[in-house]
Amino acid sequence: MLNIIKTNSEQQFNETGAGIIASLLQSNPRAILGLATGSTPVGVYEKLIELYKEGSVSFKQASSYNLDEYIGLPVDHPESYRRFMDEKLFNHIDILSENTHVPSGAAANPEQAAKDYANLLDEAGQIDLQLLGLGHNGHIGFNEPAEELTGPPHVVKLEERTRLANARFFPSIDEVPTHALTMGIGSILQAKQILLMAKGEDKAKVIAKALKGPITTKCPASLLQTHSNVVVVVDQAAGRYL
Template identity: 85%
Template sequence: MNIIKTTSEQQFNETGAGIIASLLQSNPRAILGLATGSTPVGVYEKLIELYREGSVSFKQASTYNLDEYIGLPANHPESYRWFMNEKLFNHVDILPENTHVPSGIEADPQKAAEDYARLLDEAGQIDLQLLGLGHNGHVGFNEPSDVLQGPPHIVKLDERTREANARFFNSIEEVPTHAITMGIGSILKAKQILLMAKGEDKADIIATALKGPITTKCPASFLQTHSNVVVVVDQAAGRWI
């Protein structure tokens, strides 16, 4: 596990974007696993800058997002499809048909999860999976539990997760209660995993995930079993590692 501690917001974002850009430069047809949330926003902004400078292209790449809320259509401003379009896809040369996000409005959510699992299998191995980290140790929407699922599946969101995401909605009542997410097994199949975390409030969970026991009570701890993980943190998040 390679841990990179950055000293500024700019360096944090440039480091993450640089790792992704280097992959695209060496393998233009790379398969990227992407994440949403506040952590990767600056990374995506930097990737857009690199694209506009002519340093990187997404034209031959394909992407597969970790998760999507159940009940939100793609045109809902808090859906993860909308997020990805606004924060990255609409500003680079990636082909829309090469971007994939689970369907949040399938009449049968279980079928949507199974369809996404089949899509991932057909795509082949993800070259790089980008991850953020929840305060309770979740990655994607894999919440602490007695057991963890491997393939994409439906998950009931932990109340702390819903509370953390309520800032993006008018009230917590509007935050969906369920989502479709890649499972831990799907995530661990990636050739390389890029975990990014910043802020004092992530210091304890980063230490638990990377240095504590491997347990379903902290889903991110299973990253310890992967042979190629790069962790990018700022000084505050990385104070205990």
């Protein structure tokens, strides 16, 4: 079931996403959160920090599991997703460090790191809410379009378009990692609730394709149509075809 919410401003977009997450934590302080990186959730995290500072929400009993991480970047690299999460959210709220989990992109054996992350997710139990952004090619996490998709966490080679989209964060395209470790489609779809967020004119066609088009591995986000509880938050530009 898809519940589509169209927002009228950047502020409303961020407040809506943060409100959904905060409401979950208020009703279930021990919630297991699946979190995402990228530009889309930054404003949501800023709003969650505000809510925490004003005493409306606490993360002290919650735990988090991130979608993905670049392979080959140390955790303190400016563009590692671990550092992103620390700087954009974790360092500003009361979540316990040991309850925050990001795949290990710096592991000597990435394939083993993927298996270790899969085991970690199995031990955690079902994620209560999985936050997702949406790639221009329909990827969620780093699950790129393919003939078939992998269920559990795994190593993936990034499409050139994905690397180009992320190149603005690096000194040059040559420094953008070629591989990542990501939760698989199966991992994502196991969440009790999925919160998909997209904004901007450049996401309008792909989000319509994902939500209204055929279910196909060539558009990984289209598999969200098979989930029973998906909330989609878009701004007017991204939602123009919905």
